Amino acid sequence: MRIVSWNVNGIRAAHRKGFARWLGRCGADIIAVQEIRAAVEQIPDRLREPKGWRAHFTPAVRPGYSGVGLFSREAPNELQPGMGIRAFDDEGRVQIARFGRLRIVNAYFPNGNGVNRDLSRIPFKLRFYQRLFERLKPAMEAGEPILVMGDFNTAHEEIDLARPRDNRENSGFRPEERRAFSRWITAGWTDTFRHFRKEGGHYTWWSQRFGVREKNIGWRLDYVLASPGALPYVKNAAIHPEVHGSDHCPVSVEIDERVL
DSSP: OEEEEEEOSOHHHHHHTTHHHHHHHSOOSEEEEEOOOSOGGGSOHHHHSOTTOEEEEEOOSSTTSOOEEEEESSOOSEEEESOSOHHHHTTTOEEEEEETTEEEEEEEOOOSOOTTSOSTTHHHHHHHHHHHHHHHHHHHHTTOOEEEEEEOSOOOSGGGBSOSGGGTTSTTSOHHHHHHHHHHHHTTOEEHHHHHOOOSOOOSEEOSSTTTTTTTOEEOOEEEEEOTTTGGGEEEEEEOTTOOSSSBOOEEEEEOGGGO
């Protein structure tokens, strides 16, 4: 069973760049997308009701901003849009779906930059990290299999970005953001990609400035975290930089279907 996560940086823009073709050939069973930046009625019909898929979207209240979506071959047994916290839910940042025993959490973690790149959103971002952690803690500690996936908007360790020394004061690599991420790992969540791949040079986001992606000057901002109850079923994890259509690339995990 293959599960994919991708920040598409605008689902309408991704559609113009071939998202529907990718959807048809990606070989996934479940796909979580972030930053759809569209109301449901603005999403092209081919993606709102794709052949062979069930699609669910949780947009932001603010037009053209944030939002998440979930594509699945089979309908989820349960689907909760949001966390029940208005400040986060108005921005369309979370979907929690259940497929059999497995819970899939599709999350678009906030960027710490304000409109003027002034770091003013970091407190909001840290609250989001904490509240989602607390929301999932009882189920995680009870041994339920859970995968949390999406754009975490943080490079966790120095190995997770090409130029750590130059970015220590920038949102996405500041100490308080990295500590918020580390809290998940310390509590027992596993970064599935690092579970299988220990070397550097693997990134999921690149600036759109000319030549940056070709030179692989990137950040690893997109993750799939596995709870202790899910980790034994995770057989592989991968990053797919060959897939274009966004400034992010997809990430994926292969899991044993017995987790369901």
